[in-house]
Amino acid sequence: MSSAGGVVVITGGAGGIGSAIAEAAAKRGHIPVILYHRSKDAAHVLEREIGEALAIKCDVSSEEQVRAMVEIVLQKYGRIDALVHCASPKIQYARFEKKTREDFQAHLETSLFGAVNCVRHTLPIMLSQKKGSIVMILTQNVIGRPQPGFSDYVSAKYALLGLMKCLAAEYATKGIRTNAISPGMVETNFLENLPRKAIEMEKESLGGRLTTPEDVASAALSLLEDQAATGKHLVVVGGSVTEHGAD
Secondary structure (H helix, E strand, O other): OOOOOOEEEEEOOOOHHHHHHHHHHHHOOOEEEEEEOOOHHHHHHHHHHHOOOEEEEOOOOOHHHHHHHHHHHHHHHOOOOEEEEOOOOOOOOOOHHHOOHHHHHHHHHHHHHHHHHHHHHHHHHHHHHOOEEEEEEOOHHHOOOOOOOOHHHHHHHHHHHHHHHHHHHHHHHHOEEEEEEEEOOEOOHHHHHOOHHHHHHHHHHOOOOOEOHHHHHHHHHHHHHOOOOOOOEEEEEOOEEEEOOOO
16 A cells, blocks of 8 residues: 555444544545444544545444445445454453353454455455555454453454464465554553553553554554565554564
């Protein structure tokens, strides 16, 4: 995707990280397509504030809804240049023995299969254009020892990391760049269900500053616009960005 003019589909686009990416993309001259599932009001407010943007209701776990969404985008803009997958269910703190199969299924349906659905229906368009960019939003918990209490969320993000690596390996020679970002604890409404002590400890370890949605958005735009970036895994923690070693 060039530095201006791309159509960027953003899942979870009305959430904290997704909305920051939509705003950052618009400021760089791109057209954000804001996908939302339940946050209708927030999505349409963001659409109006940005101006050149499109908000679409889409449950990414439904392949039928994703297919319909892609048709709407193509009818309006005639192209899709990038996909940023941010969508995720709210995380609930609980030890593994308290988690149910349904908890794991909910995270897999949105994080992994939501990505599979979106890539399945946008990839052919990117291939026909001979270029495209995909960015998966993960979590710092896929690096090293994860925080306890989020086994369903973390497991799904590990699966998403695997998908990113496979796509990067399979399509790099086709002009399709696939990368990932693993943020630390981000100041969004996702923190509502985390123990307050865990939040304070994270903030203290970072000198009093948690990662912000704007930090993640900046990293996402750098990957979207870096024509050489594929298979990269950026870690964004407290405003600092590092590249996780390839393996």
